[in-house]
Amino acid sequence: MERSFRVRTDGRSFTITAVDRDDWTDMRDPCPECASRAFDHVSTSGGRYELRAGAVVRRTDRWNADRSLHTSCRNCGAVLDKHPAYDLLFDRDGDDERAASSESV
Numbered sequence: 001m002e003r004s005f006r007v008r009t010d011g012r013s014f015t016i017t018a019v020d021r022d023d024w025t026d027m028r029d030p031c032p033e034c035a036s037r038a039f040d041h042v043s044t045s046g047g048r049y050e051l052r053a054g055a056v057v058r059r060t061d062r063w064n065a066d067r068s069l070h071t072s073c074r075n076c077g078a079v080l081d082k083h084p085a086y087d088l089l090f091d092r093d094g095d096d097e098r099a100a101s102s103e104s105v
């Protein structure tokens, strides 16, 4: 399933999308399109950090901010999982409304 969201900021507007396929769960599953088992994957990493004896220690037992943002097949390019925040971080390339209005003129 793909969902679209319209984002407006500073007079600009663009669309971000989320992908959540019913036929793929995680990287233990082969690509449903081509059966490949090689993926490109982006995730967040974070959590609670504390200073202990001069060293910064990550406490994953307290709060784990790891989230999958994007997974695609390296062989066929199928997008298998995508959080809408991925577009805000990597793929935002224009103004959909500005592009649409200039196309209609």
Ligand SMILES: [Zn+2]
Pocket: 031, 032, 033, 034, 035, 036, 073, 074, 075, 076, 077, 078
């Ligand atoms: Zn594939």
